[in-house]
Amino acid sequence: MIEVQDVSLTLDDRPILRDINLTLREKRIAIVGSNGSGKSSFVRLLNGLRLPSSGRVCVDGQDTRTEGRKLRRRVGFVFQNPDNQIVFPIVEEDVAFGLKNLGVPPKERDAKVTAVLERYGLQEMRKQPAHTLSGGQKQLLAIAGVLVMEPEYVVLDEPTTLLDLRNTLRISQAISALEQTAIMVTHDLDLIREFDRVIVFEQGRVFADDVPNAALERYVEAMRDA
Numbered sequence: 001m002i003e004v005q006d007v008s009l010t011l012d013d014r015p016i017l018r019d020i021n022l023t024l025r026e027k028r029i030a031i032v033g034s035n036g037s038g039k040s041s042f043v044r045l046l047n048g049l050r051l052p053s054s055g056r057v058c059v060d061g062q063d064t065r066t067e068g069r070k071l072r073r074r075v076g077f078v079f080q081n082p083d084n085q086i087v088f089p090i091v092e093e094d095v096a097f098g099l100k101n102l103g104v105p106p107k108e109r110d111a112k113v114t115a116v117l118e119r120y121g122l123q124e125m126r127k128q129p130a131h132t133l134s135g136g137q138k139q140l141l142a143i144a145g146v147l148v149m150e151p152e153y154v155v156l157d158e159p160t161t162l163l164d165l166r167n168t169l170r171i172s173q174a175i176s177a178l179e180q181t182a183i184m185v186t187h188d189l190d191l192i193r194e195f196d197r198v199i200v201f202e203q204g205r206v207f208a209d210d211v212p213n214a215a216l217e218r219y220v221e222a223m224r225d226a
């Protein structure tokens with residue numbers, strides 16, 4: 001369970017998030033809202049990539065302010081831009097790197113890397129330089145690199161923006177199949193119809209928080225009136 005308590009965030013003297021109180025425990029949670037409404041800033045708080053200006057964020061009772069390093073392992077984060085995530089030159093090295101850091105023995109590591117590359121259709125490219133992948137393939141690689149670590153929570157910031165329909169469906173199915181809690185920022189409203197909960201941000205505040213149909217109806221209405 002992730003608890004966000006009385007959180008506000010100010011950056012460069014600008015209020016970005018205000019008075020956020022949320023308990024995240026459902027398996028599939030979507031974060032939607034207009035450009036600049038604070039979605040990316042919000043999800044960065046969930047594993048301590050950012051710290052709140054006031055209030056606190058706790059993951060299973062552990063505060064991101066003091067336990068950030070540990071929590072970043074438990075809360076996997078898939079960035080909007082895969083270039084921010086891919087650090088090693090060769091595809092298989094990039095996926096293996098986190099496991100290597102954790103001291104997973106080579107044989108087990110190789111089996112996990114092969115399984116995740118197969119799952120995301122990247123097996124044929126495993127020896128290829130990562131920079132030669134297409135944008136969508138890079139996005140899949142970034143997701144594979146996080147999921148191979150088997151984090152307890154997965155946060156995804158617009159994971160399908162570069163993907164074609166087949167790969168969007170592939171990611172959507174992969175997210176549905178996850179055992180972990182997944183928290184996903186997206187503008188693709190079709191992708192989240194089956195989610196457990198949709199939280200709509202507007203101007204740094206929670207504007208709606210409900211099951212998909214009800215939350216999205218309010219969101220679409222608000223955008224029509226805007």
Ligand SMILES: Nc1ncnc2c1ncn2[C@@H]1O[C@H](COP(=O)(O)OP(=O)(O)OP(=O)(O)O)[C@@H](O)[C@H]1O
Nearest residue numbers: 011012014016033034035036037038039040041042
């Ligand atoms: N480092 C920063 N310094 C100052 N302002 C920032 C910083 N990062 C983000 N902001 C501002 O915070 C606001 C929210 O940005 P954020 O990226 O969280 O929005 P978003 O809802 O994810 O938008 P989008 O849908 O366009 O990705 C924006 O007005 C942005 O300009």
